[in-house]
Amino acid sequence: MIRFVNVTYTYPFQEKPAVRGVDLHVRPGEFVLVTGESGCGKSTLMRLANGLCPQYFGGTLEGDVFVGGKSTGEMPLKDMSRMVGTLFQDPEQQFFALEVEEELAFVHEWRGTPAAETRRKIAEAAKEFLLEDLFGHSIHELSEGQKQKVGLASIFSQDPGALVLDEPTANLDPESTVELARRLDRLKKSGMAILVVDHRLYWLEDVADRVAVMREGVIVAQGAFDMLHDGALRSACGLRAAHVEDVRSTLPESAPPTKGPRAGEKGLRVDGLRFAYKGQAPLYDRASFWLGQGVTALIGGNGTGKTTLARLITGLNKAQEGAFRINGILFPVSEMLRHVGIVLQNSDHQLHMRTVAQEIDVCLALAERLRGWSKSRRSREEQRHFLLGLFDLEHLADRHPQSLSGGEKQRLVIACAFAKKPSILILDEPTSGLDGGNMKRIAKALSLLAEQGACVLVITHDLELLRASCGAAIRLPLNGN
Amino acid sequence: MQVSSASRFLGMGGSVAPDSGYDARARMVISLLASIVTIIISSVEGQLMLLGASLLYALSIRRFKALTIAYLFVAFMMGLATLCTWGLSSVAPFVSFTFKGLAVPFMRGLVMLNVVLPLALTCRIQDLLTVLKGLCLPFCIYLPGAVMIRFIPTFMNDIKQIAEALQIRGYTLTLGGMFRHPLLVLRLLFTPLLFRSLRTSEELGIAAELKGLDAQSRFVPYRSPVWSRKDTLLVAAALTVIAAALACHYLLGRAPVAGHM
Amino acid sequence: MSLLSQWSARELVVIGIFAATAKVTTLIVALAGGGMNPLSLMGKNLVFTTLLIVMLCKVSRPGTLTLFTVINSIVSMLLMGASVTLLPPLLAGALLGELAMWPGRNSTGLWPKVAAAAVFDVVTKALSLGVSYLLTRENAGMMIMIVPFVLIGYMGSLGGLYTGVHAVKELRHAGIIRQ
Numbered sequence: 001m002i003r004f005v006n007v008t009y010t011y012p013f014q015e016k017p018a019v020r021g022v023d024l025h026v027r028p029g030e031f032v033l034v035t036g037e038s039g040c041g042k043s044t045l046m047r048l049a050n051g052l053c054p055q056y057f058g059g060t061l062e063g064d065v066f067v068g069g070k071s072t073g074e075m076p077l078k079d080m081s082r083m084v085g086t087l088f089q090d091p092e093q094q095f096f097a098l099e100v101e102e103e104l105a106f107v108h109e110w111r112g113t114p115a116a117e118t119r120r121k122i123a124e125a126a127k128e129f130l131l132e133d134l135f136g137h138s139i140h141e142l143s144e145g146q147k148q149k150v151g152l153a154s155i156f157s158q159d160p161g162a163l164v165l166d167e168p169t170a171n172l173d174p175e176s177t178v179e180l181a182r183r184l185d186r187l188k189k190s191g192m193a194i195l196v197v198d199h200r201l202y203w204l205e206d207v208a209d210r211v212a213v214m215r216e217g218v219i220v221a222q223g224a225f226d227m228l229h230d231g232a233l234r235s236a237c238g239l240r241a242a243h244v245e246d247v248r249s250t251l252p253e254s255a256p257p258t259k260g261p262r263a264g265e266k267g268l269r270v271d272g273l274r275f276a277y278k279g280q281a282p283l284y285d286r287a288s289f290w291l292g293q294g295v296t297a298l299i300g301g302n303g304t305g306k307t308t309l310a311r312l313i314t315g316l317n318k319a320q321e322g323a324f325r326i327n328g329i330l331f332p333v334s335e336m337l338r339h340v341g342i343v344l345q346n347s348d349h350q351l352h353m354r355t356v357a358q359e360i361d362v363c364l365a366l367a368e369r370l371r372g373w374s375k376s377r378r379s380r381e382e383q384r385h386f387l388l389g390l391f392d393l394e395h396l397a398d399r400h401p402q403s404l405s406g407g408e409k410q411r412l413v414i415a416c417a418f419a420k421k422p423s424i425l426i427l428d429e430p431t432s433g434l435d436g437g438n439m440k441r442i443a444k445a446l447s448l449l450a451e452q453g454a455c456v457l458v459i460t461h462d463l464e465l466l467r468a469s470c471g472a473a474i475r476l477p478l479n480g481n
Numbered sequence: 482m483q484v485s486s487a488s489r490f491l492g493m494g495g496s497v498a499p500d501s502g503y504d505a506r507a508r509m510v511i512s513l514l515a516s517i518v519t520i521i522i523s524s525v526e527g528q529l530m531l532l533g534a535s536l537l538y539a540l541s542i543r544r545f546k547a548l549t550i551a552y553l554f555v556a557f558m559m560g561l562a563t564l565c566t567w568g569l570s571s572v573a574p575f576v577s578f579t580f581k582g583l584a585v586p587f588m589r590g591l592v593m594l595n596v597v598l599p600l601a602l603t604c605r606i607q608d609l610l611t612v613l614k615g616l617c618l619p620f621c622i623y624l625p626g627a628v629m630i631r632f633i634p635t636f637m638n639d640i641k642q643i644a645e646a647l648q649i650r651g652y653t654l655t656l657g658g659m660f661r662h663p664l665l666v667l668r669l670l671f672t673p674l675l676f677r678s679l680r681t682s683e684e685l686g687i688a689a690e691l692k693g694l695d696a697q698s699r700f701v702p703y704r705s706p707v708w709s710r711k712d713t714l715l716v717a718a719a720l721t722v723i724a725a726a727l728a729c730h731y732l733l734g735r736a737p738v739a740g741h742m
Numbered sequence: 743m744s745l746l747s748q749w750s751a752r753e754l755v756v757i758g759i760f761a762a763t764a765k766v767t768t769l770i771v772a773l774a775g776g777g778m779n780p781l782s783l784m785g786k787n788l789v790f791t792t793l794l795i796v797m798l799c800k801v802s803r804p805g806t807l808t809l810f811t812v813i814n815s816i817v818s819m820l821l822m823g824a825s826v827t828l829l830p831p832l833l834a835g836a837l838l839g840e841l842a843m844w845p846g847r848n849s850t851g852l853w854p855k856v857a858a859a860a861v862f863d864v865v866t867k868a869l870s871l872g873v874s875y876l877l878t879r880e881n882a883g884m885m886i887m888i889v890p891f892v893l894i895g896y897m898g899s900l901g902g903l904y905t906g907v908h909a910v911k912e913l914r915h916a917g918i919i920r921q
Contacts, residue, residue: 505820509820513826517826520827520877565883565887566883566887569883569886569887573883582881582883586881586884589877609817613816621749622809622812622813622816624751624755624758625758625809625810625813626816627758628754628761629758629765629813630762632759632763633762633765635762636762640767640770660781667788667905671767671789675913676916676918678762678793679796679913681759682752682756682758682760682800686751686755686756689751689754689755696749
């Protein structure tokens with residue numbers, strides 16, 4: 001169905017090809033996983049499969065890419081789109097309508113499909129993906145898993161022969177990831193050719209028929225999923241684990257050293273926390289918890305209020321009641337942000353300056369002002385150098401922050417949060433979309449901060465990060481609710 | 482829960498207007514007619530007729546709090562304008578300061594407020610997209626229009642997140658700071674949004690290509706918006722009011738207003 | 743019809759996204775500043791002109807400014823019931839802006855776009871005074887008061903020409919706009 005024959009592709013304004021000499025075949029009813037470290041060319045492979053390269057991005061293509069037996073060079077994108085469906089990491093960015101039903105109908109309406117036919121297609125897709133109850137819902141109200149289902153249902157309703165997915169699990173919790181694997185398996189069995197590009201591997205152990213590992217634009221290994229159990233291969237290519245143990249239920253509960261608050265205790269103690277969104281039942285009702293030194297995971301299902309809790313601790317959302325003590329000292333909520341660092345998921349919104357180095361410098365200067373430190377220019381330069389090295393950003397110091405890849409931006413915003421030297425740091429999904437090497441780098445940095453006495457709270461669906469760095473867990477819903 | 486477009490934009494979510502049952506197109510037609518007629522009519526009598534009818538129309542959505550806030554704001558602005566006009570008239574004799582000269586422009590503003598609020602507060606954003614579809618516009622107008630409406634709530638949320646990110650970093654934006662360092666403030670607030678817009682346009686552009694959309698696309702709606710008898714009656718009532726206001730203007734209030742230039 | 747089909751879907755998406763950004767930012771700046779204060783008046787005009795220049799660099803095609811204006815007007819009418827009377831000045835501004843850009847239509851440089859934005863700003867501001875006259879013609883004092891507000895707004899637009907050039911240069915540095 002999708003066939004690459006000795007393909008070499010170079011983006012415009014680039015000298016080095018993004019992929020070189022690729023030979024790959026995805027047959028109908030076959031599932032192929034492509035993996036490799038960030039920047040290895042796997043996303044380019046996906047763009048070649050759906051025709052975006054070179055038809056949208058330009059550049060030069062050598063060799064041939066065939067879809068359904070036809071060369072992609074001979075077909076306009078419009079025709080290609082009927083043969084290959086594509087789903088990206090953030091499906092919401094692909095939606096043109098604001099409600100589920102309208103989104104499913106959108107593409108058919110603009111392809112001139114008769115109304116009755118459109119109704120039949122979206123009814124079938126909704127039935128297959130269990131979306132009937134969500135028809136009137138706004139896309140903004142959907143969970144990441146539901147958005148993914150809407151994106152897949154929209155593609156399914158167009159009846160393509162092949163499906164291409166780019167990092168589909170980056171925003172999904174483990175349960176939604178398992179459900180996605182099950183759905184893709186069904187689609188494969190119905191005869192669809194499926195090409196998935198992803199860093200996370202474990203979820204496809206029972207689904208992928210073949211795996212291609214890429215490095216610097218070349219497929220360096222191709223074979224059955226079992227080859228990913230080879231530690232040397234994974235290490236050489238910056239891959240994540242092929243099998244991951246779920247430690248969510250075995251991590252010890254984060255427990256305070258004494259029952260009541262005590263002067264000099266090291267950590268964050270929150271008592272009597274009360275919060276409800278306007279017009280809704282309380283999310284926290286006289287809840288208490290303890291965050292001690294070390295790396296702690298915040299664990300809970302969708303909608304249990306993990307991000308809300310992080311926002312309450314920092315005062316971004318105002319708690320209706322609650323006592324916040326850091327190291328035994330009571331602080332008003334309005335003071336919390338002076339002591340607590342938080343890294344939210346939206347790295348795009350947090351980068352303002354012209355270069356990566358400037359971004360870090362500004363954060364160091366702000367931290368000095370906030371804490372009343374006075375540091376020499378040399379000391380600041382040393383700090384910057386240390387942070388750039390810790391997050392492997394040295395070679396990017398002069399690049400514009402907004403021109404970095406998603407993973408590089410993620411590392412930069414974490415480096416900026418480290419610049420504040422917070423005694424408490426909260427991170428919301430710090431490793432989504434990162435390859436094995438960078439995931440380990442973040443885990444190491446968090447452990448380093450914890451060793452220096454900080455309390456680190458991690459909100460994550462990433463089972464590998466949980467296993468690599470977390471020593472305790474706070475589980476939602478909290479006691480007292 | 483269906484939250485109205487403007488209330489969601491303006492962060493007034495929470496309480497939602499009872500569904501009026503009127504088609505967004507009917508409300509649009511009324512706004513359009515009102516904007517033309519208020520300009521034509523320059524008599525107090527005619528404007529009073531429009532103001533009374535439009536106020537009833539605005540009250541019919543029962544969003545009293547939003548209406549009160551809007552009226553208070555407009556009253557404040559009118560107060561300022563009155564003061565300035567009075568000041569000007571005392572130094573420049575050719576500027577007259579009369580009740581009629583002030584009342585007509587103010588009533589124009591209030592009439593527009595009365596017709597705009599029901600449209601903004603009762604129509605869901607998806608309704609506006611449906612209306613856009615119903616206008617049978619060419620693809621090159623429909624697609625950017627739909628994208629614009631679709632992404633307004635997203636960008637509203639982005640701005641909130643950008644402000645939060647600054648707060649987290651430790652920036653304190655003050656009015657004085659805006660005067661002293663306007664370029665820095667612009668960079669902090671505007672740069673992330675500009676890049677986000679460009680990135681969104683790139684991603685959505687790719688999605689459009691992958692959905693096979695192009696200028697030759699032929700649109701066949703799978704569901705059409707419903708124009709009911711109620712909508713026809715609403716537009717008919719509006720036309721009647723307009724006719725009455727024009728009659729008032731031409732029969733009762735055609736005398737030139739003091740201060741006419 | 744061939745004129746209307748010259749834009750690709752991705753270019754139309756860029757126009758839509760920038761129209762949304764312009765609408766949202768100007769609305770937020772106006773609301774944050776309480777409507778008519780000079781700083782917010784200047785700010786919203788500055789942001790609008792900056793976005794206009796960046797958009798014209800992204801979609802460098804005759805007719806883009808006019809299409810952007812038409813879409814902005816239609817959606818403003820749908821969304822906020824904006825007065826239909828504002829449409830003629832905006833359209834006139836857009837068409838004259840296109841005319842200013844015409845000699846450099848095949849150039850990939852920045853200056854034809856800046857010229858288009860500058861002409862658009864001047865014409866729309868001047869003609870909006872005409873619309874203001876229609877709305878306040880019964881009172882000369884009010885008209886006199888409106889003029890400084892329009893001038894302050896125009897100063898913001900002038901600033902926007904500078905920040906627009908600056909923004910495009912930065913986008914080129916970031917590799918997001920390429921020539």
